[in-house]
Amino acid sequence: MSVTDVDDSRAPAGAEADPVAGAADGAPPRDVRPPRDLQRTFQLVLATVWLLDAVLQLQPFMFTRGSNGFSGMLNGFATGNPGWIDHSISWNASNVYHHPILTNSLFALIQFLIAFGIISKRTVKPALAVSIVWALGVWWFGEGLGTVFQGGATPFGGGPGGVLFYALLAVLLWPGGVSDRPFVAARTVGVRAAKAIWVVVWGLLAVLALVGSGRSPQALHDLVAGLDSGQPGWLAHVDKLSAAAFLHHGTTLAILLAVVCIATAASVFLPPPATQVILVVTMAVFALIWVAVQNLGGILAGGATDPNSGLLVIILALTYWPQSVGSTPISAPTAPTPATEEAPAP
Amino acid sequence: MTPTPAYLYYLFAVAMLAVAAYSVALLVVSVAYRRPSGWDVDIAHLAMGLSMAGMFITGWAFGRNAMWQLIFLVLLVWFVVRSIQAMQLFGLHLSHYLIHAAMSFAMLLMYWFPDEPGQGSSMSMSMGMASGGARIEPGLSFLLAFLFFASAIFTLASPDKGASHHGTHHRALALSGAAGGTVDTRPEPAPLTGAAGVIATPWLEDAAHVVMCVGMGFMLILMI
Numbered sequence: 001m002s003v004t005d006v007d008d009s010r011a012p013a014g015a016e017a018d019p020v021a022g023a024a025d026g027a028p029p030r031d032v033r034p035p036r037d038l039q040r041t042f043q044l045v046l047a048t049v050w051l052l053d054a055v056l057q058l059q060p061f062m063f064t065r066g067s068n069g070f071s072g073m074l075n076g077f078a079t080g081n082p083g084w085i086d087h088s089i090s091w092n093a094s095n096v097y098h099h100p101i102l103t104n105s106l107f108a109l110i111q112f113l114i115a116f117g118i119i120s121k122r123t124v125k126p127a128l129a130v131s132i133v134w135a136l137g138v139w140w141f142g143e144g145l146g147t148v149f150q151g152g153a154t155p156f157g158g159g160p161g162g163v164l165f166y167a168l169l170a171v172l173l174w175p176g177g178v179s180d181r182p183f184v185a186a187r188t189v190g191v192r193a194a195k196a197i198w199v200v201v202w203g204l205l206a207v208l209a210l211v212g213s214g215r216s217p218q219a220l221h222d223l224v225a226g227l228d229s230g231q232p233g234w235l236a237h238v239d240k241l242s243a244a245a246f247l248h249h250g251t252t253l254a255i256l257l258a259v260v261c262i263a264t265a266a267s268v269f270l271p272p273p274a275t276q277v278i279l280v281v282t283m284a285v286f287a288l289i290w291v292a293v294q295n296l297g298g299i300l301a302g303g304a305t306d307p308n309s310g311l312l313v314i315i316l317a318l319t320y321w322p323q324s325v326g327s328t329p330i331s332a333p334t335a336p337t338p339a340t341e342e343a344p345a346p
Numbered sequence: 347m348t349p350t351p352a353y354l355y356y357l358f359a360v361a362m363l364a365v366a367a368y369s370v371a372l373l374v375v376s377v378a379y380r381r382p383s384g385w386d387v388d389i390a391h392l393a394m395g396l397s398m399a400g401m402f403i404t405g406w407a408f409g410r411n412a413m414w415q416l417i418f419l420v421l422l423v424w425f426v427v428r429s430i431q432a433m434q435l436f437g438l439h440l441s442h443y444l445i446h447a448a449m450s451f452a453m454l455l456m457y458w459f460p461d462e463p464g465q466g467s468s469m470s471m472s473m474g475m476a477s478g479g480a481r482i483e484p485g486l487s488f489l490l491a492f493l494f495f496a497s498a499i500f501t502l503a504s505p506d507k508g509a510s511h512h513g514t515h516h517r518a519l520a521l522s523g524a525a526g527g528t529v530d531t532r533p534e535p536a537p538l539t540g541a542a543g544v545i546a547t548p549w550l551e552d553a554a555h556v557v558m559c560v561g562m563g564f565m566l567i568l569m570i
Contacts, residue, residue, distance in 0.1 A: 044499050048495050048496045051495045051498065051499060051560070055495070055563055058564060058567075060350065060568075101351045234485075299567075299570065300484035301484075
């Protein structure tokens with residue numbers, strides 16, 4: 001059963017039910033429209049996340065100087081990186097420190113433009129292009145390259161950088177392509193390229209789960225233990241459970257995550273039912289990580305700039321959800337219909 | 347005292363007042379042309395716009411908390427009832443009334459759990475005086491804010507302009523025999539002309555809804 005748009009606003013209150021009104025004479029039901037194209041839907045979901053990021057950028061602490069402000073947050077990512085990267089991040093943090101209102105307003109504006117640019121079919125391509133450039137810039141200057149060079153880019157904590165998934169989704173959701181692909185992510189880049197991207201991404205996540213401090217129980221414990229400050233009570237309680245689990249079974253959990261990532265990488269080569277089962281497990285695991293480890297990016301503590309990687313990984317997985325070929329809706333835009341009036345309240 | 351940067355809060359407050367003023371114009375058009383739909387949304391936007399302008403800029407606030415709470419409680423009940431009526435008529439579907447009910451609920455939450463200095467954000471809001479020390483559950487704030495942002499994006503992208511006011515609903519189980527509704531066979535109402543036609547442009551009605559969604563989402567994020 002597909003979801004369709006039906007104008008139900010013109011029905012008089014108390015009218016008798018007639019599900020196929022208008023079809024009695026053989027004509028199609030009036031005001032029944034085909035469902036929105038799935039690629040377009042995912043673009044709009046991505047735009048929603050960009051809008052969330054833009055508004056998060058407007059939080060008061062973002063405009064504040066000092067170690068508790070945005071510039072202090074940026075400066076914190078410089079440490080541990082190679083010298084020239086360290087300097088570039090410090091240089092950017094210094095600019096933000098000296099002009100917090102100007103720079104932060106500009107950062108927010110760019111994200112608003114990306115979010116609203118994706119909405120219009122005329123501006124979606126420039127907006128996605130800007131989002132790729134912006135995401136890579138944020139990954140460098142705002143996330144310290146996801147702490148990859150510090151050996152702490154475990155997927156539990158959002159490694160190799162949540163913002164990279166914005167860029168990846170922008171590439172995979174680039175408008176165009178044919179709608180008869182087996183999954184949405186293959187529409188534009190093609191099935192082979194999409195599968196290759198998938199394998200590389202999940203292979204990288206599997207490696208990052210095991211290298212550096214990714215498998216260290218103490219490091220994983222510290223990853224969560226430092227987050228509970230400012231969180232609501234229920235999430236602080238969850239954090240304590242997560243921290244204890246990492247302290248006692250950190251290495252085991254890291255290996256399990258790597259196994260899940262490898263299975264997910266292989267899933268695109270399996271029959272669709274098997275792929276769906278693995279994707280459900282993957283999304284459940286990353287939903288758990290997003291809440292219990294990443295704390296929804298720290299948004300509930302009032303100090304976040306984005307929702308971290310968990311949410312984006314789930315969206316990415318959904319773009320690889322197997323479609324039965326031919327059942328996907330046509331990409332052609334639906335014809336606009338005039339706004340309609342609603343019957344008065346009874 | 348308005349937190350830094352002041353321009354930002356003035357910007358949002360002015361935007362909220364603009365939506366409120368536009369809602370008054372739409373209400374006038376609705377009365378003058380006996381338009382049967384959208385007036386409830388206009389009333390809601392008028393109340394929300396005036397109320398939220400006072401949240402962004404303390405000096406612009408007016409009215410007692412109890413008054414605002416009563417207004418938003420009535421609006422919440424109204425939109426919930428209208429949602430239920432729509433579902434009774436047409437089966438399970440996403441009625442546009444639901445988002446307006448959610449927005450009325452969010453406004454109620456803001457008055458029930460006002461922000462306080464030192465808790466979460468640095469916003470200083472007029473209704474803070476009546477606080478009992480509690481705050482909105484941050485998870486609920488985030489959920490509502492995300493919902494409003496999604497509503498803003500999907501409203502702008504929708505080919506059904508004006509649907510945020512008048513409803514052209516996404517209906518699950520369409521064509522199902524289990525539930526359905528009669529589509530009115532009356533002819534389409536004549537389009538508005540002149541100034542009324544300009545005021546009641548469907549995309550402008552949607553724009554008002556989008557501005558309200560973004561403003562309310564921002565306020566909820568600030569109250570985390």
